[in-house]
Amino acid sequence: MSTPSYDLDVYKIPRNLVDVEALAQQASRYLKIAAEDAEFLSYHATRRDEIVAELYRQPGIKPNTSPDQFVPQGADPDVHLIPADAVIEELTPPKTLEDRVKRLHFAAAAMSVFSRFKITYGLLDHPDLEMQYQRRRTQIMSEYYKTEFALLFPESMKRVAAKRMPVTPPTRGHLPSPPPSRPSTISRRVSREDVDRFLNNPNTLVGTRFVHSTQGEGQDQSDSDYGTWHVTSYTVRVADGGVEHEYQVVLEALGGGALPMDGDEVRYLLQDSTFAV
Template identity: 85%
Template sequence: MSTPNYSLDVYKIPRSLVDVEALAQQASRYLKIAAEDTEFLSHHATRRDELIAELYRRPGVKPNANPDLFVPLGGDPDVYFIPANAAIERITPPKTLEERVKRLHLAATAMSIFSRFKITYGLLDHPDLEMQYQRRRTQIMREWYKTEFALLFPESAAAKRMPTTPPTRGHLPSPPPTRPATVSRRVSREDVDEFLNNPHTLIGKRFVHSPPKGEGQDQSDDDCGTWHVTSYTVRVADGGIEHEYQVVLEALGGGALPMDGEEVRYLLQDSTFAA
């Protein structure tokens, strides 16, 4: 069955109306909620899994954050955001594990829809503004992990800052000896396409993100840092196969962030291979 034709123009934001800061703050709110609830629930794994199973047995609750399941082709994403944001507010701060699970589900789904419609589609004609959004969101999350997250979960934050030896896994080769030729090599356009076409090849590789510093842009090192993909999931959507990546930006203290393919492409295109 062919995908219905519709225009993405309905989602495009006119350049004069793009508020990079507001977009980054909204995305960061969903990410902060997801990170906080994920960490809290990790200390109650058995009950968490029971509650998640119960939630997804409820009629009308979709056990998948695929935007296509919530916003039909050509539909208005705000029809989801308005009630979802209100529901998140009602259970913030959460008082029970049940509310944690529900809030995590709402925030993860909202982030997926937000990324698709407000960023990928909304900024389709403004790649420079999308890059500014990505950088600002990273800055916000980096600061949050160093401050609020560290206060909420001091032991977890400390552990994530400690150097660790990667676990030995039978299906992953041991890291090769450091070689100057590979340490500084930039990720080429061909590398980017190969990685995104074969996401499993990203697992076990480390990169250093070093975006160019253009005139008028922030000249600090906030946009730079080592990162790697810890895992990815595959979904079958109406438009084909979609991937969601769990990405660790080490400057954020080791917390994993969910990213789609375009966000990983953004990181890869201005990265070098790390040791």
């Protein structure tokens, strides 16, 4: 993601005022809403698409969630986030499919603004605190998928578990003859060079599958991982200061639901991923 030409100092948070836990909890709230609504609406795809089209015909409703649409250059992001949070609160819990579509739109837009201004710009001088935030957000979301999400969508979680389940080995006494020795296929960790290459050429991301894992190479996959993920598409727009990309990312944990992410969020995923084999 290119850096706009205006002064970013207005968004930087002094180190002594950074509350990593509060930032992770706020981001996770948006992500939980997006995960729930995207999954629920996926069971009503035809009606969902009709409602989305109706929503975007309304005056003042923007058809995508690029943060620049909601926060003008140099403006205070809270001018958008505070009323957006109020709308989300009014729609929680959602009573209709229309509520779900609207809440999903506002949560995705709020996450986009929050990620850009509160994290990317806010923690610009504190990369160690940003990493703590990313790790904590991953922990919160992992626990959410194992508990709340699993209760809401047990069938979806069963499908995810089935994908991860290893093949049961044959019982002792019925072991086949060992196959001829051959090199094993090992998934390769995404390197820093790979990350830069993908983000500099986003078209190479589309169709490439990754496995997100916060474990070190050679260690077992843990429940804190997002699992298999891939980019389905991306959009390019010209902004003051350069070109920006918005990615549609499908996470295995969402059971097929896609979320909009900016370049920094995709970079975070790539940094803790291996190539799917």
